[in-house]
Amino acid sequence: MSLMRFGDKSLDLSLPHIMGILNVTPDSFSDGGLYSNIDRALMHVDSMIEDGATIVDVGGESTRPGAALVGLSEEIDRVIPVIEAIKSRFDVVVSVDTSQAVVMTEAASVGAGLINDVRALEKSGAMIAAADAKLPVCLMHMQGAPMNMQDNPVYDSVVDEVVGYLETRAQACIDSGILSENIILDPGIGFGKSKEHNFQLLNQLRTLVNKKWPVLIGASRKTLIGDVLNRPVNERLFGTLGVHASAMERGASIFRVHDVKSHADVLTMMYRIKQES
Template identity: 55%
Template sequence: MVVDFGSQRRSLDRPLIMGVLNVTPDSFSDGGRFVEPARALEHARQMFLSGATFIDVGGESTRPGAAPVSVEQELERVVPVVEAIRAELDVVVSVDTSTAEVMQAAIAAGAGLINDVRALQRPGALQMAASLGVPVCLMHMQGEPGTMQHDPCYDNVIDDVMVFLRDRMRLCEAAGISRSNLLIDPGFGFGKTLQHNLQLLKGLSRFAEMDVPLLVGMSRKSMIGAVLDRPDADDRLYGSIAVAVLAAQAGAHIIRVHDVKETRDALAMVDAVSNS
């Protein structure tokens, strides 16, 4: 499977790594560390050299309880970082946003993928994504970040998430977005209890039925902290590697992580065994 991310073509025949770069003061794990563009670029450089094929730049925190930011503030945080990364590194820049204006500006600055936790449901997002012509990752989230962890409920979490994603894919195609430009993300930790997250991971291979690339992000999340009794997000490395390996074995094409080098080594072993 080969996908064109703007001007860059990447094969998804083996799992690839997406490095997380939050240029926000309040993200759950790295909030405040990379707000300055120079520090953000240096971190992107380190992740690229460690094996990241994608760098996911986000200017609005979507951690549980997070408040939205203004369009102007998100643009000020994201666009200079996207420009700086693309000027130096041969990496696909993903813009982690739900806002149409930010999508437009980031793609103009060189980003090649829109990664939207709201699956293009904000006003104007669907039409903007269709006009830009780059791949879009549609993620499932029950509710909004401010309230999504207030007693989330499903009849069957895998079936319900798949129904939502199929509906969003149909709307995207009707709006003019080619199916070949769609990716999906089941949204671990977004409006889901620990048991919901574990059930999603256990049944992750079912998402292959949707016949589009699968992106997953579980790195350092509270589901790992709950299982391992690790309240500090920075103390969840080994759990993060374990779920990355499980995701790769279940067919994930892109794995979004904070710890690129360690995950690269783990996925290299998975790849070696799979192709032996």
Template identity: 55%
Template sequence: MPVLTCGDRTLDLSEPVVMGIMNATPDSFSDGGQLLHQGRVDLDAVLARAEQMVDDGALILDVGGESTRPGASPVSVDEELQRVIPVVEAIARELDVVISVDTSSPEVMTAAAAAGAGLLNDIRSFEKAGALQAAVACQLPVCIMHMQGDPQTMQDKPAYDSVVDEVMDYLLSRASQLQVAGIAKEHILLDPGYGFGKTPAHNLQLINRLPDVVAAGFPVLAGLSRKSVIGSVLNRNVDDRLAGSISAALLAAQGGAKILRVHDVAETVDALRFWRAVTSAR
């Protein structure tokens, strides 16, 4: 049974699990500002949201302090620390759940691990100066992601000769580099990076061929919730993409993804429960 050790907690990945998104940011594309009050983290709102997500079935909460939506501006390390660390501390103190931290900053990784985080989730795949060394020192599982360009420019006409092959080549090369640096293979997760330097057509190809990514032998995280590819296909704005998000989550689960990163936890958990009931009845 595949079990991921996340600090002082464990995560059973024999079946797909749900990761709830908790953005302590003012400008994330879907839920920006919801956990802030007058520009500062509102811990009462944080704990209420976190408790609800755990009650709804999330086994992981992904805490981020820097928006990575297309065109987003970077934040200082100090600002990111002020947003993220109190959230991690509060959740770790109050709830029995694996805490993931969505960051590229080595300082945030180190502080979050000390505060109770159990997973490091980096859209830049630990390429920022000092990030890989920090990840090795933290001795936590890590998630690496493919992104063409950076959040400021990634949606400026992204182009590939073969998007699936190029995404796979990058992820496997980076996973190899992490292992050489001292991170065990069983502590590495892959994320194809839906929406990060990809057109809708690229994203659809990556969803369709997700089993090829899974076949590489690493647990795969899929983050499709409310993404622009759903809006493009269904002609829905960001607040009206629940049906598309659930469909995408189920397609990812069917394709072999083990972690589904979502905004709508209860609805996704229900969909997974029904899917499991159907598959177990075969």
């Protein structure tokens, strides 16, 4: 058993877990505007849980390439009522996808069980807020910022640099009072990486897994898949499944996805086959 406590719930991370995406934004690359209404958001959460999601990731700031920044009060208004409503209705881990310290604190106060930060707690006050919340944190690597991260990403060695960065941020968390067993790492597929960079990270994912912290992968419908398969955003399911299946084989534990049911089927079968070996 590899149990991690997420607020009022525990999950066994020796099993694959699906994090269903709930963007309460008007401009996310795949589903912007679909769930900004709280009733539609809750219907979608209900469907994702029914399909097999054990975590719901609520985000109020789009981090697609070229996305503009969102004001703090607007982000709070978007995500906090939704998190509170989900926790009052459903028995599920809610993750808050934010880099803002105030949003982390507010989300924890209404029942969020995980802080998922694409900026790895680098923004002012974020590390302190996360430590005070006493919740697990997911630290992601991103080169640059959403506004410019895909302009010209350059690395000497993308695997070494991403793994080294995440290891350094994990140690900073521990030094700030966050328990080592409350850390999850995400290499940030598509965040300041070329197609080749993404392939290298996915191929050598065990380098990150071997650091002994759980690894989250989120490649759902991303440009990497569109570039390889020449498919528009709404036709990237099978490509996404291929990426995530490969990541599971290399030790990833959590999969951040738009399409929950298909992932539940594929990853459950992969897990069962592995258990019989």
